[in-house]
Amino acid sequence: MSLDFEITHRCEKSNARVGRVTTPHGTFDTPAFMPVGTRGTVKGILPPQVARTGAQILLNNTYHLMLRPGAELIQSLGGVHRFMGWDGPILTDSGGYQAYSMADINAIDDDGVSFRSIVDGSMIRLTPERAIEIQNQLGADIIMAFDDCPPSADPELATTNQARLRHAAARDAKRGAYDHDARLDLALDRTARWLDRCVRAHQRDDQALFGIVQGGTDLERRTRSVEQVCQGDLPGYAIGGVAVGEEHEQIHRVVEHTSSLMPEDRPRYLMGVGYERDLVAAVLAGCDMFDCVLPTRNGRNANAFTLTGQIRLRNARFRDDSAPIDADCDCPACNPKANAWATPDAQPISRAYLRHLFMSEEMLGPILVSLHNLRHFQRLMSDLRTTIVDGGWGGFASRWPVAGGGVPSTLIRVPSDDKP
């Protein structure tokens, strides 16, 4: 098998577990948070810096890399690890999500999707076979099945492109030609058929193919999707279509329901999530892997994550604030001494300096706050792994006020119940 998953600890109070995934490019501890390196780079951060935040696996977007510089080129240069200079584990998505949410979709049929490239306007065809071929060329350790992503039933949750699709659907509905429930059912069945095609098309035994469970916020459809997707013997399974705009409680409900039905002995990957409380709730529900652009996207926009919530570093109140973002953090901004590559006398970088960098549009602002945010999420995962072992959820919730909402009150007892 291309991937080994060992569960080393199980939480006595929840479905959470600590584990270790072994890939051809090394191991990563779970629960794991994967920084997003969309175009083969975590924006502004060198691979060794990414590793120093504690990240052990990265995500790259197939959609972006297939358009530029092209999967064939990356293959000819030795694959995506060599290309971007990251020799640890890498996961690629299938390109489907971006094709549906970002591209100018031309046609969706039972065979695949056609859309225009956002780079040069050329017509691109993605099918299950082509999505796997491209991911075989890129060469990531974990690759994802190509699925059908129908527009959300809730217009508030739809992306611009999904809104366009919905608009067309609504027009068809007026003519009696569109039935949203029927479209969702079609998507589920099509996703299952496409998964079979992905499995047959997959050529490399050094890459682990994960299936993706869909079904939106409808628990019955989630159940049906698990039955369809998880019936094979794939090395891992993902929960897709979550955190596209729902409330926290709805995310938690769907994840708890779906995770509990998925194979216990395979990594469960919750795609695109998310905020701290959602990660915590998903870990408690038994999810093992996560990815999200939040740390880097928000970091580029001067939003720094702290234990009590995000702070906006462009705010005038930070003009003369000599404190670091988070005095307890050991990232290169908050505590340079913690880094082997800093001088012994290095002092914390002040919010005032970070604000100055953003006001002056200096690259170092996005770099430093991205590094801080990436470390913030890795500290969260590290503390989660510790807490799963020692069961101290009360202590966890008080250490992470921003994430406490993800811990059910039944798990939070008086601090004396926690191990010291």
Added chain:
Amino acid sequence: MSLDFEITHRCEKSNARVGRVTTPHGTFDTPAFMPVGTRGTVKGILPPQVARTGAQILLNNTYHLMLRPGAELIQSLGGVHRFMGWDGPILTDSGGYQAYSMADINAIDDDGVSFRSIVDGSMIRLTPERAIEIQNQLGADIIMAFDDCPPSADPELATTNQARLRHAAARDAKRGAYDHDARLDLALDRTARWLDRCVRAHQRDDQALFGIVQGGTDLERRTRSVEQVCQGDLPGYAIGGVAVGEEHEQIHRVVEHTSSLMPEDRPRYLMGVGYERDLVAAVLAGCDMFDCVLPTRNGRNANAFTLTGQIRLRNARFRDDSAPIDADCDCPACNPKANAWATPDAQPISRAYLRHLFMSEEMLGPILVSLHNLRHFQRLMSDLRTTIVDGGWGGFASRWPVAGGGVPSTLIRVPSDDKP
């Protein structure tokens, strides 16, 4: 004295020397190249990364920092070292050069210069006293005198703002009110008077004030300026007004003439230079300190320095080029293994990947090529320091084809003359 300069070796074949400058924030070896951290940051590069390129001293621009975030704020936050997180030596310029070359100049008189802020349009007044007060507030180890920078006599060499000044001068000339030679003479005498005012205004004995020799490309004016500026007992002296567009030969002529007249026992700082061959010629003429934006500015624009000249990484011929920028370089891009913070298996980053980053407008492109270029200039200085000691200028010229033009043929003999 706020600064100690020890000459440890003298070249037997030229006026070049190797030395060590000691400041309150540590020492740096000369000849030294100072990366430019305009707004309190070397663009896109963390201070520990700057240090890893070999740089031991940085330059910050007073003009930019006084406008934003303001010198008082930086002082209140503990000074510019603490502000930007660089605990090694720092030099600030006086702000004069930027005021003359970038600002919307409102008035120049015997007392100082008035101009509009490029940040918020407010009217700013710089005098010798104010320029020193601001530099006292910033707290760099080496600060520069405030001088009068007249427009260049050669329109081709003038900046946009200098062109505006020239236009006004030409208009005055038509009315018989402007005499360019008289303006240059006035600038020299004014610079000398302003230096006296700078010396009297300077309040901190932990900062070394350097005087600046001006005089353009006219050797007689350079001689007069040296006599005026270097008559005191300042800890160091700079050559200003060079490399504003002249040919290499003219730069070399002016630098050789001026350097030879300056005090032998003080560091000689050639401001704003420059290309490799100009640095080499200036080192051979006895200059000790340099600064230039070339490595970072060109790096941001995808131009990488190599031993044989610059390469433009956006060029299509690098599309599938698996080679690093320079296989002999030990920067984080060319040889990540040479860096303590890289993994042992780290491979060189290809030109193809760098091109992909620039084509995708990814921050990591400017970051990596800036790091490479900064290392390129530090390697050059390191090799110069070695060559001054061993006298192997023939070997130096063959190791650095791009800089060989700065070594006179009289110094280049057959390789067997060089020490191995």
